Amino acid sequence: MDGNYIKLNSMLWMRIKYRLGLIYKTILFKLGLGKSLLKNRYGERILVFHGIDSYGETKLNSRFISKLFFEEFIKYITTHYNIISLDDYYNKKFKKNTLNIAITFDDGYLNNYKYAVPILEKHNVPACFYITTIHKKAPYLWADFLDIISFNTQKKDVFFEQKSYKKNNKNEFVNNGMSLKNIAKTLPYDTIKLMYEIFNDDWNALPPKQFEDYWKLMNKKQIKEISKNPLFTIGAHGETHVSLTDIPLEEAKREILTSKQQLELICEQPITEFAFPFGYYNHETAKYCEDIGFKKLLLVDYNTKNDAKNETWKNRFVMNPYISLEQQLACLLKGSYF
Template sequence: MKVKCRFLLFYRNYLLKIGLKKALLKNRYGERILLFHGVDKVGNTSLSSRFFSEEYFERFIEYIALHYNIVSVGDYYAKNFKENTLNIAITFDDGYLNNYEYVIPILKKYKVPASFYITTIHEQASFLWTDFLDLVSLKTKVKQIFFEGNTYEKNKKSEFVNKGMSLKKKMKTISYEKIKSVYKLFNEDWNVIKSSSLKEYWQLMNFRQIKSISENSLFTIGSHAQTHANLLAISIEEAKGEIIESKNKLENILGIPIEEFAFPFGYYSDELANYCLEIGYKRVLLVDYNKNEANKNEVFKNRFVMNPYISFELQLICLLKGSYF
């Protein structure tokens, strides 16, 4: 986390402690699309830096359902907002099984809509490469590997690094076909992980479960491309293939039009964003706008990434402000 961000979070936490909680948590008008990834039983950030505990997530949903206006992504685009309150849409990226097991029951309980963006990698793997690398790096006893002509050594943070570049960062610069070659380097470790109690940190929903979600009017299914590769790191033809093949697969299986797309890692280009519109996506979700012009296009929407490392109240304060800075 950037030094500036850490300082401001510390400062806001300090303001909470000296009695300014009521002022900081005062409701106000705003528009936010929230980005979640997953929910586990206990909120183990050492196993996933993006997951919240089931208890935290329910507390959060209960609070925002009571105090703010929650709308679907479709209604968010239609600007079906209320005045003098925070207007929120909820999204989940990747398509984890824990969404089906933990998230859906909570959202149903509070009648809260959400969109789920699915990585349609199922025919190639039952997991995403990002989770594979995170888990094997944490669990393996291997201290050194050789990949793409370079030696990567495991550091104290359980990251494999070569000359300051982590293996994960490197894998964001190559195609999925090349990414797959890492799997054989940790094959034994992965077999142990697959047979352990860590499935909620990597296992994806199957298409039967995804279809079940799509049949509930509260929920919307969108695409998150095919392999979770960085679409800017592969050829434009490959990237377009990832975008349209995922759309076609979901439409064929679910029997409904897929009109929402979220870019993996939030990385996008104008050409790819416009391609999404050409093939029938009506709502394209980002993480950060590349430039101001994107902000003016009503089809593209930025999202607020939820942070599992800060307190519940500090998360609400940042959410109301619309920034961690």
């Protein structure tokens, strides 16, 4: 059997497991038996959020949750579990008999500053913000540009890098089963940015302000303000949000170093935390991060079980905007959506 066939089958199986798990949990909660799913479990998790919006739009991307959901979630976890700073997490200042949680945000959206920060301050919850320092090159992240534009454009097919991409019913541009977004993930930024030209007229025709929550990034003043707040820390997330494992190592090093230096200039303090874009890392990029002074490296999943032994590298639990608060809590306690 070929590797792709096995990979496809295991992905399908994970999807079925995820769906069945959701149905099972929904039935338990409906029958009033869901408490067993929310029993305290012990251990520790680092959560990763991306965007927070005003009402929970899930058509544009799969990374945003509503401010209402966010506050309900924060209220619940601060009441029932032990919320700690990432520093305390790394120093293993955990409470026994409960779940210890640290909170992180990736990408550096203005909506973090607008919606999440006031809620975190109100409930006295520490958090770390990992910022993409693309400001000089573009006002948005390329993935958000593509998400918003794919949703809004009248174009049915586009030509990019000698390939034709047709829009499907999920608003993705696809060639041979591969989406433009997934292809872009493997490219250097100088190639990715050519997409801006294809959709430039569509971007300029967007209704003013309507999508700002989904693409606007924090400015320097807002980043600095967060860095001065004792509840929060600022970390780096690369300069252009490219996959650091798909571009040449020297270019990856430049991305990492530039984002560190730019944030140190803005915040006037050492930046010692780095979150890998898309969670993609390898030993070369991680070693470089450690060599230039990063003390905390945030991933999504470990590449291998052995990687979990490295005390600098931590995996994180990604929030899911498609499920209820109860379901989200049950998955968080389990540490898995499967």
